[in-house]
Every structure is written in C-alpha cells, then in structure tokens.
Amino acid sequence: MSEDCAENLCPCGSSKSYVLCCKFLHDGLLKAPTAEALMRSRYSAYVFKLRDYLLKTWHEDFRPKFLKFEKDLEWLSLEVTDRERGLEFDDEGYVEFKAFFKKAKKKSFMQERSYFKKIDAKWLYIRGD
Ligand SMILES: [Zn+2]
Incomplete structure (x- = not known):
C-alpha cells in the first residue's frame, strides 16, 4: 500500500512531516524555540483539536476556562506574514498570520497579530489582536 505523503x-x-515537526512539541518532547514555532504548533493543535496543548501553551491569566472547537470548521492552511522579536534570546514577541479555513462550505481566513511571552524559558500565547 502506498502512503499518501x-x-x-x-x-x-x-513542509516537514508532522512527526518531525509539531508532534515533538505536542508530545512535550521539545519546547518551542521561538514564538513563531509555538504559534505554528498551536495552529496544528487546532487542526488536530488538541485542547490540552492549546490551554497549556496559553498564559493562565488569559486563557479561557473551556476551549470549544467550532463545529463544521475545517482549517486549511497557515501563512505567517510577519514576526517581531520572539527569537531564542527574546522574552516577548509578535507573530502575524493568516489562517485559512472552510466553514459551511465557504472558504475564508482570519488574520491575527498574536502576542507571546517567554516565562520560565517557555513561550506562551498571551492574546491576539
Ligand atoms: Zn509543524
């Protein structure tokens, strides 16, 4: 049987395979080195509906009590459009992105500028504008 790459x-x-990319972060084997890496792993966590990972990587003062996934919403792709700081030696940073999705058979996208902080050597999502 051939595998669908x-x-x-x-x-x-x-463009990496999941097991060599965000899965390390989702499984807790690696910490996101940059704000962008955390942002990307949170996007794939939405795709795979990994509620625990999303809450864990969300600053506790800002995260919702419950995280509900929208029904009928299918995430299609992610495009990072800008970043500001958020590198290994920074302790805060911004990542701007477009996330494309399909809902009720209509394609659309959301655009967000997310703010991240590094606390105790861990990047956390604070909020998006
Ligand atoms: Zn990934």
Missing part, C-alpha cells in the same frame, strides 16, 4: 505533512506549513 501529503497527509503526513505538518499542517503548520513547514
């Missing part, structure tokens, strides 16, 4: 690609748009 496209299916194994990480949804975050890295």
Whole structure:
C-alpha cells in the first residue's frame, strides 16, 4: 500500500512531516524555540483539536476556562506574514498570520497579530489582536 505523503505533512506549513515537526512539541518532547514555532504548533493543535496543548501553551491569566472547537470548521492552511522579536534570546514577541479555513462550505481566513511571552524559558500565547 502506498502512503499518501501529503497527509503526513505538518499542517503548520513547514513542509516537514508532522512527526518531525509539531508532534515533538505536542508530545512535550521539545519546547518551542521561538514564538513563531509555538504559534505554528498551536495552529496544528487546532487542526488536530488538541485542547490540552492549546490551554497549556496559553498564559493562565488569559486563557479561557473551556476551549470549544467550532463545529463544521475545517482549517486549511497557515501563512505567517510577519514576526517581531520572539527569537531564542527574546522574552516577548509578535507573530502575524493568516489562517485559512472552510466553514459551511465557504472558504475564508482570519488574520491575527498574536502576542507571546517567554516565562520560565517557555513561550506562551498571551492574546491576539
Ligand atoms: Zn509543524
């Protein structure tokens, strides 16, 4: 049986396979080195509906009590459009992105500028504008 390569690609748009990309972060084997890496792993966590990972990587003062996934919403792709700081030696940073999705058979996208902080050597999502 042939394997469908496209299916194994990480949804975050890295062009790497999932097991060599965000899965390390989702499984807690690696910490996101940059704000962008965390942002990408959170996007793929939305794709795979990994509620625990999303809450864990969300600053506790800002995260919702419950995280609901929208029904009928299918994430299609991610495009990172800008970044500001958020590198290994920074302790805060911004990542701007477009996330494309399909809902009720209509394609659309959301655009966000997310703010991240590094606390105790861990990048956390604070909020998006
Ligand atoms: Zn990835």
